[in-house]
Amino acid sequence: MNNNHRPYSHIVDRLRNAGLRPTRQRMALARILFDGGQRHLTAEQLHAEALQDNVRVSLATVYNTLHQFTSANLLREIVVEPGRSYFDTNTDEHHHFFNETSGRLEDIPPGAIDVPQVPEPSDGSDVRRVDVIVRTRDPRQS
Amino acid sequence: MNNNHRPYSHIVDRLRNAGLRPTRQRMALARILFDGGQRHLTAEQLHAEALQDNVRVSLATVYNTLHQFTSANLLREIVVEPGRSYFDTNTDEHHHFFNETSGRLEDIPPGAIDVPQVPEPSDGSDVRRVDVIVRTRDPRQS
DNA sequence: GTGTTTGCAAAGTGTTTGCAATTTA
DNA sequence: TAAATTGCAAACACTTTGCAAACAC
Numbered sequence: 001m002n003n004n005h006r007p008y009s010h011i012v013d014r015l016r017n018a019g020l021r022p023t024r025q026r027m028a029l030a031r032i033l034f035d036g037g038q039r040h041l042t043a044e045q046l047h048a049e050a051l052q053d054n055v056r057v058s059l060a061t062v063y064n065t066l067h068q069f070t071s072a073n074l075l076r077e078i079v080v081e082p083g084r085s086y087f088d089t090n091t092d093e094h095h096h097f098f099n100e101t102s103g104r105l106e107d108i109p110p111g112a113i114d115v116p117q118v119p120e121p122s123d124g125s126d127v128r129r130v131d132v133i134v135r136t137r138d139p140r141q142s
Numbered sequence: 143m144n145n146n147h148r149p150y151s152h153i154v155d156r157l158r159n160a161g162l163r164p165t166r167q168r169m170a171l172a173r174i175l176f177d178g179g180q181r182h183l184t185a186e187q188l189h190a191e192a193l194q195d196n197v198r199v200s201l202a203t204v205y206n207t208l209h210q211f212t213s214a215n216l217l218r219e220i221v222v223e224p225g226r227s228y229f230d231t232n233t234d235e236h237h238h239f240f241n242e243t244s245g246r247l248e249d250i251p252p253g254a255i256d257v258p259q260v261p262e263p264s265d266g267s268d269v270r271r272v273d274v275i276v277r278t279r280d281p282r283q284s
Numbered sequence: 285g286t287g288t289t290t291g292c293a294a295a296g297t298g299t300t301t302g303c304a305a306t307t308t309a
Numbered sequence: 310t311a312a313a314t315t316g317c318a319a320a321c322a323c324t325t326t327g328c329a330a331a332c333a334c
Binding site: 113117119122124125129130132134138 | 222223224225226227241246255257259260261264265266267270272273274275278279281
């Protein structure tokens, strides 16, 4: 499916509102991230998709862009494995399944989980957010 | 405090039960991990403590040992930040505060949190465990 | 003695950085 | 044209690996 025919003014606006110039690279990455529904991507995956779409972007720019988007609250960073970050296009409060066999991260539908009531930290720090990760594995084949 | 005067037969037993030879390095690391109450350590931190105790161990051996202990269910690996693993000496089901300012990981006292009821994964995989991480930050100084 | 474990150094992975060249407004 | 952004390559932090030497039983 080729999406390169729309004006994408909504994406331009979104970037502008975040104080980011709508450059070719940022536009392309934003399209991939935000114009296809819910996504959970690593930097490498996003880079690969951009190249497939014939958008020339460097990996370094992908990383920079992901962090800029995260700071601007367009993305949320999720850590489930050492040495790899996922970026989630859903910035609302919600939780995740992480399938350790496939490495796939999925949203838990809102309302499908009892969001825990958490106690106050004893060290005086402020709660920023609560992450619930349900770790799963494919059944053994044996 | 110097603990090097006890026989540590309980630690020897623990290693033997896990099918691990009680070598000098493993004994020293096990003492640090298990003889001082609840701990949340990174490989680097454990390595540094061992060196402070005048135990010569290489970082590679610390990593190997942490993974062997984790496989043997003597430790549990916790991922809260990209590029860094914590190992928790408490292998019971429990949850964590993670202070993003200090990088300190703390147990949430059992009973202090409403453990969430989670839905079934839609992909047929089996739930292995549920991690709840309460991310906190020190209040701003401004 | 034999098999296990260790330590070193090298390699690996994902991520970040410095800086000149390019692009945007 | 002034400031922001990009791409490259080098640097980074953490972790894993290969293999000879040292150790446990």
